[in-house]
Amino acid sequence: DGGEELYDEAKDPYEWTNLADRADRANVKQELAKSLPTVNKKTPPEAKAAEQKKKKKTAEER
Known part of the structure; x- marks a missing residue:
């Protein structure tokens, strides 16, 4: 969803608590x-x- x-x-190895919206994690x-590409x-x-070949094959199978 892009979130x-x-x-x-x-502290949370099973990733139960999303910290992305916490102000103290902004930094x-x-x-x-x-580090992300622009x-x-x-x-x-x-x-x-x-x-394109895959799409064509899928369309032909329908």
């Missing part, structure tokens, strides 16, 4: 966001061709 999730794996989220890599042509 943020943040867990303290040391952690900011630091983690720095632009997605382009899909290579061979991957696009494979996906």
